[in-house]
Amino acid sequence: KQEVTQIPAALSVPEGENLVLNCSFTDSAIYNLQWFRQDPGKGLTSLLLIQSSQREQTSGRLNASLDKSSGRSTLYIAASQPGDSATYLCAVNTGFQKLVFGTGTRLLVSP
Amino acid sequence: DAGVIQSPRHEVTEMGQEVTLRCKPISGHDYLFWYRQTMMRGLELLIYFNNNVPIDDSGMPEDRFSAKMPNASFSTLKIQPSEPRDSAVYFCASSSGDMGGQPQHFGDGTRLSIL
Numbered sequence: 001k002q003e004v005t006q007i008p009a010a011l012s013v014p015e016g017e018n019l020v021l022n023c024s025f026t027d028s029a030i031y032n033l034q035w036f037r038q039d040p041g042k043g044l045t046s047l048l049l050i051q052s053s054q055r056e057q058t059s060g061r062l063n064a065s066l067d068k069s070s071g072r073s074t075l076y077i078a079a080s081q082p083g084d085s086a087t088y089l090c091a092v093n094t095g096f097q098k099l100v101f102g103t104g105t106r107l108l109v110s111p
Numbered sequence: 112d113a114g115v116i117q118s119p120r121h122e123v124t125e126m127g128q129e130v131t132l133r134c135k136p137i138s139g140h141d142y143l144f145w146y147r148q149t150m151m152r153g154l155e156l157l158i159y160f161n162n163n164v165p166i167d168d169s170g171m172p173e174d175r176f177s178a179k180m181p182n183a184s185f186s187t188l189k190i191q192p193s194e195p196r197d198s199a200v201y202f203c204a205s206s207s208g209d210m211g212g213q214p215q216h217f218g219d220g221t222r223l224s225i226l
Contacts, residue, residue, distance in 0.1 A: 034215070041219075043217035044204075096166070098156060098159070102153075104153070
């Protein structure tokens, strides 16, 4: 059974810092991996999707990497801003659109 | 383009009552998903549909839960009878394409409280 773990569970940084969020999964047989952002009282917003054949994806200040063989992904946020404060979730696609979610990292960026 | 629309946003009801959650997916999306989020268990997939047909309902916790998709623009998740442990945030999501090559788009959820 696929299990997804995110470390750390919570992170607090001052504005401007670069930071890395980690995601690990137990079964490397995945189709893709997605990073989502969740704001309080809101749904999930898709940030980046990495196909299993890809190593990384970039969108603005965000960069996500994937090492399928070791079961790891990282989300790198450059020059963090208070507006980046949210919970970040990774999810692996185990096939046929089924996503298994991690437990999330709660990020607080202080001005 | 409108996103995934869920209603109601909040629902408070007494134990034993029937609860119906509604979802309108993004137009043109052929996959629809129902998830449940709790502090203890995180986000869990309950059921998903492809072209209005239920594909996998292995996440549905009990027979008290049922879901339907009568057409491409509407789905319901029903709980009957409801119990306090059903209290959670229920999300609907939709996507297009096979094998999950496209991201899933989520609604804002329904926060359900069963007293």
